[in-house]
Amino acid sequence: MLKDFLHDRLPLIVLIYFSTLITILIAVLLISFSGGEQSFSTYVYMLLLASLFLCAGLLIDYVRHRSFLKQLYAIDPHSTSLDEIRKLTHRQAPTQTTKRMLDVIRTVDVHTHDQIIQYETDRKQHETFINQWVHHMKTPMSVISLLSQEGKKQAGDDHVQTFFNDIQDENDRFRHGLELMLQLARLDHFSLDFRAEPVELTQLLREVINEEKRQFIRRNLYPQIVEDTDQTTVYSDSKWLRTVIKQLIINAINYSHHGDGNKITCTIKQERESVSLFIQDSGIGIPTHDLPRVFEPFFTGDNGRKKTESTGMGLYLARTIANQLGHSLTIDSELERGTTVRLTFTSKTL
Known part of the structure; x- marks a missing residue:
């Protein structure tokens, strides 16, 4: 001094x-x-x-x-x-x-303090609006799903059946978008909605696959769960982990080659002190120059230009939640050969 x-x-x-x-x-x-x-x-x-x-x-x-x-x-x-x-x-x-x-x-x-207060007020209002809007949209979405199911039962014409299938398919995309928006809005309150507990991976995978079974059937894809270890229980938050796995499964479905009877394989392996979940597809793959950026928000890359419905937020959400849970999420891909996503759980996480 x-x-x-x-x-x-x-x-x-x-x-x-x-x-x-x-x-x-x-x-x-x-x-x-x-x-x-x-x-x-x-x-x-x-x-x-x-x-x-x-x-x-x-x-x-x-x-x-x-x-x-x-x-x-x-x-x-x-x-x-x-x-x-x-x-x-x-x-x-x-x-x-x-x-x-x-x-x-x-x-x-x-x-600056006044600006921060105003920003927080605007953010909370926006978050409240998003939550209310998503919940309001769930009702018409459920009605559309029920009506399309009833329509399929009563329709005898194959063209009409295809029409209702297309409605259900678009409704599922709408549902996925709403779920993604809701989870992104809840990220700021992650610590308030977190509970660590033992989670049985195989059971959780079956539940997620069952929720998306219509997508597998529509695209002629076959889910497969492989257990290479007896240790299939990990320590995590079941609700947030479900969100991560569901997003990875949806990505695998969306970027697989449809109609060829391809498999989406979920493999659980024991690796020293960690347990890893591999979700592998044989889809279009990711170009090498895009791989370093796939976890960035809003990044769609070359595949996003081919699939215009891509938001670039799915993998960002999955990586962000995985980091909050203390898990490791990595990705490996080869163009036109498929993509493998690895989610690793260690005894030191959480």
């Missing part, structure tokens, strides 16, 4: 000593020209006197600043809360320049 104080006043110190030396030099020249006797002790006295006044001035200045500087240097810029900085801005400033600076900081702080 003292070192910085003196460093800030170094130009003043240099200027005072320089002016003192100039004064002594002028005195020496004047005495020489007048033929007077030079007194070395007088020059030393002048230098000491200048130093004394300089030290006195610096001491008075330091005492004025000491209390303010002490509180300023007590603040850690990397871990300090805004409250400590606000306390500093309300202290009595030692100089008019410092007072002006603190006034500017206070004004900016008040303006």
Whole structure:
């Protein structure tokens, strides 16, 4: 603190000593020209006197600043809360320049605080609107599903059956979009809606596959669950983990080659201290240059140009939730050969 104080006043110190030396030099020249006797002790006295006044001035200045500087240097810029900085801005400033600076900081702080409050209010209103809208849409979505099922039962014509199948297919896409939107809106409150518990992976996979069985049937795809270990129970949050797995299954369905009887294989393996779930398809794959960015929000890549309904948010949601759960989510893919997503659970997660 003292070192910085003196460093800030170094130009003043240099200027005072320089002016003192100039004064002594002028005195020496004047005495020489007048033929007077030079007194070395007088020059030393002048230098000491200048130093004394300089030290006195610096001491008075330091005492004025000491209390303010002490509180300023007590603040850690990397871990300090805004409250400590606000306390500093309300202290009595030692100089008019410092007072002006603190006034500017206070004004900016008040303006920023008001903006944050407004942002939080707008965000909560938007979140409330999204939640209400999604829940309101679930009712007509369920009605459409029931009506299309009844229509299929009563329709004898294959063309009419296909028509109702298309309605159900689009309704399922609508449902997936609503679920994705709702889960994204809930991410901010993840810690409030989290419960760690043992989760049986095989059972959870069966439930997710059963929910999407119509999609498998419509696209002539076959789900397969392979257990390469007896350890199929992991520690996680069942609801959030279901969201991750469901999103990965939906992606595998959407990007598989339809109508060829291809498989989507879910394999559970034990690897040292971890259990891994591999979800593998034999679909269109992901270009190598797109792989590093597939978990970025709104990134659709080359495949997004082929499938215009892609949002680029599915894998982002899955990776974000997996990270919050303490799990690892990675992806490997080869163009036109398929994609393998790996979800890893370790004993150290959660």
